[in-house]
Structure formats: structure tokens, C-alpha cells
Amino acid sequence: MGAELGTGNRAAERLAFVASQAARVGWYFGQYALAARMAGPTVDPADRPPGSYPSTSDVLAELRALLEQDWRNMEAGVYLPPDDILPDPRRVLANARAFFQDLPRVQQRREGKVGGEVFKQPVPGSERLPRYYRQNFHYQTGGYLTEESARLYDHQVEVLFGGGADAMRRRVLVPIAEHFRTRPVRGAKLLDVAAGTGRFLAAVKHNYPRLDVTALDLSRPYLAEAMRRLSAWSSARAVQAPAEAMPFPDASFDVVTSIYLFHELPRKVRAAAAEEMARVLKPGGLLVFEDSLQTGDRPKFDALLRLFPVAFHEPYYADYIRQDLRPLFTRHGLEPLGAPDLPFMSKVMAFRKPG
Numbered sequence: 209m210g211a212e213l214g215t216g217n218r219a220a221e222r223l224a225f226v227a228s229q230a231a232r233v234g235w236y237f238g239q240y241a242l243a244a245r246m247a248g249p250t251v252d253p254a255d256r257p258p259g260s261y262p263s264t265s266d267v268l269a270e271l272r273a274l275l276e277q278d279w280r281n282m283e284a285g286v287y288l289p290p291d292d293i294l295p296d297p298r299r300v301l302a303n304a305r306a307f308f309q310d311l312p313r314v315q316q317r318r319e320g321k322v323g324g325e326v327f328k329q330p331v332p333g334s335e336r337l338p339r340y341y342r343q344n345f346h347y348q349t350g351g352y353l354t355e356e357s358a359r360l361y362d363h364q365v366e367v368l369f370g371g372g373a374d375a376m377r378r379r380v381l382v383p384i385a386e387h388f389r390t391r392p393v394r395g396a397k398l399l400d401v402a403a404g405t406g407r408f409l410a411a412v413k414h415n416y417p418r419l420d421v422t423a424l425d426l427s428r429p430y431l432a433e434a435m436r437r438l439s440a441w442s443s444a445r446a447v448q449a450p451a452e453a454m455p456f457p458d459a460s461f462d463v464v465t466s467i468y469l470f471h472e473l474p475r476k477v478r479a480a481a482a483e484e485m486a487r488v489l490k491p492g493g494l495l496v497f498e499d500s501l502q503t504g505d506r507p508k509f510d511a512l513l514r515l516f517p518v519a520f521h522e523p524y525y526a527d528y529i530r531q532d533l534r535p536l537f538t539r540h541g542l543e544p545l546g547a548p549d550l551p552f553m554s555k556v557m558a559f560r561k562p563g
Contacts (some may be wrong), residue, residue, distance in 0.1 A: 491563020
């Protein structure tokens with residue numbers, strides 16, 4: 209992990225970051241607006257939950273606050289600036305083209321409320337996966353079960369969050385940095401539960417190249433994408449297994465992270481996954497959890513949270529936003545570290561295992 213940004217380079221670094229993030233938000237937020245115009249209303253007005261919805265200016269103000277704090281964390285040396293501030297324009301354009309080519313299929317599922325396509329027409333090898341997982345979450349093509357979905361996923365998420373997804377994920381690095389401030393990185397092990405395409409683990413390895421990391425996920429194509437992303441570093445491996453039945457001995461990891469998993473789990477599976485995370489964490493270890501905001505966290509977004517499962521086929525989300533999450537971890541002896549952090553549309557909670 210690098211030290212604070214040098215004084216001489218700070219102004220140039222800040223200018224480059226601000227310019228790149230402004231372009232990023234414009235690029236992804238613009239695609240969100242264009243996709244909405246092309247697809248029409250995401251839900252029937254009769255299905256739209258009542259309440260006051262945030263305006264576009266409200267959302268952009270929260271995005272600006274997210275990115276300003278992101279820069280302050282980099283400036284203070286909490287974590288390094290991302291290594292893809294200036295991404296390959298050919299890849300960016302190719303991803304946007306693929307996103308819009310797939311959009312009619314997504315909208316067709318939304319209009320027909322078809323969320324079980326990958327269950328009725330299973331991808332080979334998916335029959336052994338849990339039933340709750342074999343769905344077209346977000347109405348996306350292939351669910352989480354195909355190579356096409358793995359290639360599109362990160363772009364789809366950035367469009368959904370107006371270019372703020374990576375910055376929200378980086379907030380998980382804050383408690384990790386505090387953890388390693390007084391502990392050696394060499395010899396430590398980190399497990400990312402539901403690692404997906406490895407976007408967060410790449411940020412971890414960018415900051416801690418000597419940290420041993422394990423990506424756990426149910427999707428073989430997503431894990432393959434994660435390992436391609438992590439191929440520049442050593443001490444990185446993938447394990448295909450469910451969060452609620454992890455194939456690791458007790459007290460195996462110094463740090464356990466979980467990002468955007470729980471809102472896609474039934475309530476009983478959430479409880480089992482939290483128990484497993486506590487089990488595999490070493491005494492003195494750190495658990496960092498990030499997922500969607502819940503109702504009451506930011507009241508002006510409450511109506512938007514209630515709309516999300518209607519518009520994007522998230523069958524367990526309405527229950528997730530009402531559940532008190534802290535007892536899922538504290539009942540297994542984990543101790544909360546401060547109040548939750550609420551970056552933009554997400555909630556970050558950190559816990560320590562005594563010992």
C-alpha cells in the first residue's frame with residue numbers, strides 16, 4: 209500500500225481524478241437515461257410504490273459526495289487511485305455496444321415479468337446450483353450463469369449506479385486499511401464471498417499485492433472472469449461454492465468481505481451465510497459487509513428502494529431492506545466497529561471477531 213500522494217503531484221492527481229470521474233458519471237448516467245428512453249417505463253404505473261422519489265439533481269448530488277470522499281480517502285493514503293482512471297476506449301465502446309444490443313431482451317423479460325428463464329431452460333451444469341440462485345436477477349440475459357452475462361455484468365452495474373459502483377466498493381477498503389495499519393499483510397488471507405467477476409478483489413490486490421486472496425462464488429463463468437482479472441498477481445484463487453456452506457476449516461481467514469450478496473438471498477440463507485462467515489474468520493479477524501441501503505438509512509431514497517425489486521426482478525430484496533442485519537453477525541460473537549457507512553446507495557458495516 210502506498211503512502212499519501214506526494215504534495216507536488218497532488219494537484220495534478222486531483223485534476224486527473226476529478227476529470228476522469230466527471231467523464232465516467234456522464235458516460236454511465238447518460239447510458240442509463242438513454243436506456244430508460246429506449247425501453248420506456250420500467251414498471252406499470254399501477255405497480256409503482258407510492259412515496260416521494262429523489263430527483264435527478266438529488267441523485268447527482270449524492271454521486272458527487274461519493275466521489276469527493278473517494279478522493280479524500282486516496283489523498284489521505286487510505287487506498288491508491290484506481291489503475292484504470294483512463295480505460296481503454298475500445299473496450300469501453302465495445303461494452304456499451306453489447307449493453308444496448310442486449311437491452312431489448314432485458315426489456316422483453318421485464319414486460320413479461322419473466323425472471324425464471326434460466327431455471328426453465330437451464331444452462332448445462334446449473335442444475336446442481338441452489339434453486340434461489342437460478343433466476344434472471346435484474347432480468348439480465350443468462351442470469352449469473354453464462355460467459356455473456358459475466359462479460360456484461362460490470363458495465364450493467366455501472367450504468368445502474370451512474371458510474372458510482374467502483375467508488376462504493378472502494379469504501380470496503382477503508383476498514384481493511386485500518387485493520388492492516390497495525391498488522392502485517394504478509395501471511396494474511398482474505399476471502400471475498402460472492403466475488404462475482406473479481407472487480408473488488410482487483411482493487412484489493414492493487415493496494416495489497418502480497419495479500420493472499422480467495423474468490424468464492426457459485427458462478428463458474430464469473431469466477432473465470434475474476435481469475436482473468438487477477439492474473440497479474442500471485443496468491444489468488446477461485447472456489448465455486450455457496451456462501452451458506454463454505455468448504456473451509458474454522459478460523460481460516462484474517463479478513464472476510466461480502467459485497468452486494470445478501471439482497472439476493474432468502475432470509476434463511478442470509479442467516480446461514482452470516483454464520484459461515486463468522487465461522488471461517490480467525491479470532492481478531494475483520495469482517496466487512498456491503499450491500500444496498502435499507503429503508504430508513506436515507507429516507508429520501510426509501511421509495512426508490514421499494515421500486516427496485518419491482519423493476520429489476522429482485523425477489524428477496526423487499527425482505528432484505530426491512531431486516532435488521534446486525535444481529536445476523538453479532539449472534540455469532542462478532543463485535544460491530546462503529547456505525548454503518550452509507551456511501552451513495554450502499555451500506556458498509558465492519559465487525560471484529562474477539563480473540
